[in-house]
Amino acid sequence: MNHGITRLIFLLMLLTTPAWAQPAGTIKQVSIHSTALAGNLVGDPADQTFAVYLPPSYETSTKRYPVVFLLHGIGDTNDVWIHHFNVPAMLDDLIASHTIKEMIVVMPNAKNRFMGSYYANSPITGRWEDFIAQEMVARVDHDFRTLATAESRGVAGLSMGGFGAIRLAMHRPDVFSVIYAISPCCLDAIEDIGYGNSASWNGLLRFKTYKDVDTAIKRGEFYPVAALGLLSAIDPDPAAPLHVKIPVQQVGHELMPREPEYTEFRNQFPLQQVSRFRENLCKLHALAIDYGFNDEFAHIPPSTAAFSKALSDAHIPHLLDTYVGDHRQQVQERLATKVFPFLSSNLKD
Structure with a gap:
């Protein structure tokens, strides 16, 4: 085999073969x-x-x-x-x-x-x-x-x-x-997960059943569902509606802490x-x-x-x-x- 063909084959090998095959997990x-x-x-x-x-x-x-x-x-x-x-x-x-x-x-x-x-x-x-x-x-x-x-x-x-x-x-x-x-x-329990986030808690207060929660997820309503999930995880109450203690309440047009539920809720963090x-x-x-x-x-x-x-x-x-x-x-x-x-x-x- 002449030197020109040998060199061509060598160059092709360099171009097509990885210089180092890294081990993979x-x-x-x-x-x-x-x-x-x-x-x-x-x-x-x-x-x-x-x-x-x-x-x-x-x-x-x-x-x-x-x-x-x-x-x-x-x-x-x-x-x-x-x-x-x-x-x-x-x-x-x-x-x-x-x-x-x-x-x-x-x-x-x-x-x-x-x-x-x-x-x-x-x-x-x-x-x-x-x-x-x-x-x-x-x-x-x-x-x-x-x-x-x-x-x-x-x-x-x-x-x-x-x-x-x-x-x-x-x-x-x-x-x-x-x-x-x-x-x-x-x-x-502060700011967007505290009682001050009215969007979260107002949405949560509208839930009556888990089917309401499923519908909210389909609509992309993140915060009310996340709030219910958090309550279900850290402050559950199997005997209550939705199986959680609700730490806020609506007073007129304002959301306010519900006691002692809010203090109990915050103490879980x-x-x-x-x-x-x-x-x-x-x-x-x-x-x-x-x-x-x-x-x-x-x-x-x-x-x-x-x-x-x-x-x-x-x-x-x-x-x-x-x-x-x-x-x-x-x-x-x-x-x-x-x-x-x-x-x-x-x-x-």
């Missing part, structure tokens, strides 16, 4: 029947699925890996991590560049009839905290090669998922030791419970929270800042990170540069 879809969710009053299924990212070396090694549970926000499903934020490809890149260690990432689904479960135990919507912290953890540890200790298990979440991560930190430090809450919602769960929070290996200054959910910046101050006042170690940005626009970049590196550096392997 895999996604497994797992089905699970939940005793914790069975018999809930809103009709959500006890049969659920969740996604699991296995790192590139998983199929060719016998090693065990730290685990991160990644909790989505209200209105989303766990698909948001895979198809919107591109988490599997992101993890592949971070692992290949040695920015993070190899880890298993578990992505539960927590969307329910009210758009979100808030990852809370409730006699109305089901025991979602138990589903995550007990049933799913046990299933993942059984089915996959995990490092099955709290020191090697973390949880991170966005918005409603951040709220869930913080509550898991408060309630389950024996299960999760490293926590990252991304723009956590609902840390206190993480900001009000820091001192109660201080011992558990101090057991964590690492805790981080963040928010963007331009978050369109107006309660998130002040309530997250207030929550951080309450942690500091209680001498609970944590990291608060703030940035210029809104609720979702920079999430992908922050997962890559802040969240996963924080989890990786603090989880035991």
Whole structure:
């Protein structure tokens, strides 16, 4: 073969063969029947699925890996991590560049009839905290090669998922030791989730049945349904209409707190419970929270800042990170540069 043809073949190979084939992780879809969710009053299924990212070396090694549970926000499903934020490809890149260690990432689904479960135990919507912290953890540890200790298990979440991560930190430090809450919602009952948001509460007060709620979702009425979902999760009353305590009332044309319901409602929020769960929070290996200054959910910046101050006042170690940005626009970049590196550096392997 003459040198000209040989050189042509070589050049074609250079053009058509990647210089470096990066190892890729895999996604497994797992089905699970939940005793914790069975018999809930809103009709959500006890049969659920969740996604699991296995790192590139998983199929060719016998090693065990730290685990991160990644909790989505209200209105989303766990698909948001895979198809919107591109988490599997992101993890592949971070692992290949040695920015993070190899880890298993578990992505539960927590969307329910009210758009979100808030990852809370409730006699109305089901025991979602138990589903995550007990049933799913046990299933993942059984089915996959995990490092099955709290020191090697973390949880991170966005918005409603951040709220869930913080509550898991408060309630389950024996299960999760490293926590990252991304723009956590609902840390206190102020502004857009407090009684001052007339659109939320007026819409909620019009609901008579769950069919009214279904209709509101179809019309795109986010806030009244989110308010009912939050009440169902953290302040339920199985004997009441809609199975919740209503913390506001209409007086003339004004909305006013209804007591003692409003005080009881506000006391369910993480900001009000820091001192109660201080011992558990101090057991964590690492805790981080963040928010963007331009978050369109107006309660998130002040309530997250207030929550951080309450942690500091209680001498609970944590990291608060703030940035210029809104609720979702920079999430992908922050997962890559802040969240996963924080989890990786603090989880035991």
